[in-house]
Amino acid sequence: MACAATVALAAPVCAQNDVKSYEVRGDAIPQSLTGTTGDPTRGREIVTNRFVGLCMLCHTGPFPDVPQQGTLAPDLKGAGTRWSVAQLRMRIVDSSRVVPDTIMPAYYRTDHLQRVAPQFRGKPVLTAEQIEDVVAFLATLKEN
């Protein structure tokens, strides 16, 4: 991919270790990271698993079966109404592109991190497949 071809509103991000390149347009990543649509059922499992998605450490959401939700971040209820799939993808891949000083980790970025534990070095928090599953699930959260 040609990184030099940076045009207004379209910034390509280059491949790092286990992270494939993708293109950013405004506050969105229009293309699926895998080329296919994710599975919302698997996405729900990732989002609600405290050790995999980690989302519920910080967020609340419309998941009555998940005890002890965090209170540090907006409720995920209605996320699929507030944001397009492409915008959701950007927020999971690297939310610091939208809110520069956010506490939300970039789930698909391995550079510009410091002192990463050896077993996690060079690895994104979630794989491209997992991100697509999460995005597909968030898109189903339509109620307001």
Add this chain to the structure above:
Amino acid sequence: MSPMRCAALLAGLLIVASAIAGASEDLPREKQRSSYDDMAPATRAMQDADTDNPGMLWVLDGEALWRAKTGSAARACADCHGDAKQSMAGVAARYPAFDAKRGGPVTLEGRINACRVENQNAQTLAYESRELLALSAYLALQSRGKPIAIDEKKLGETIAAGRDIFRQRQGQLNLSCAQCHDQHYGGKLAGNTIPQGHPNGYPLYRLEWQTLGSLQRRLRNCLTGIRAENHAYGSRELIALETYLMWRARGMSMESPAVRP
């Protein structure tokens, strides 16, 4: 295009981001709040009654060790220091202290080990060993209720180094200590109330650990949580963090041995 040039493209953006994240201030004294204040009544009661506080078992061991002749010098701590209730009153509240001989900070555990080597001809004790926890719990008890007051004039550089580490984003989750303990205390991280992260109860009994643990054990837990490379027990970095945390908690009352969830 090379990954190097790609990194350069992003660098500008990220420098702006970290400048914003770094613009925090030290927790003001009037906002200081012990984790004790956020604990369930049953956990508080456990800390408050010496007969229910599991940390007192270590204190009893520590008292025995204080009087035991140790090392090839066959000397007890008590042989030099006498009654700890007098000689050690308020000491733990002043640690880490500046050690003129070493020209740097020494923690309470480091001081215990230095006395063992230099005055008792005994071996050093490992962090989290029963003996070191017992001795430090016994000493820390002699500061219960005393205000934390470390020597900020002599330890200024160490405090500053600790503050830098406290504010540095790190680990795969890219979080700093300050983001949780300065900016989001009181919020819930899953089921846990994020405390301000004060060192005023250590060594303390954690229900989650089912044992007594040192402050450095807690710091290592938080580093593991953000998936950061850890610092070794007794390392310069953990001592700097410990010193900064004690300075940040200046004036707060010592609770050792405290109980935490």
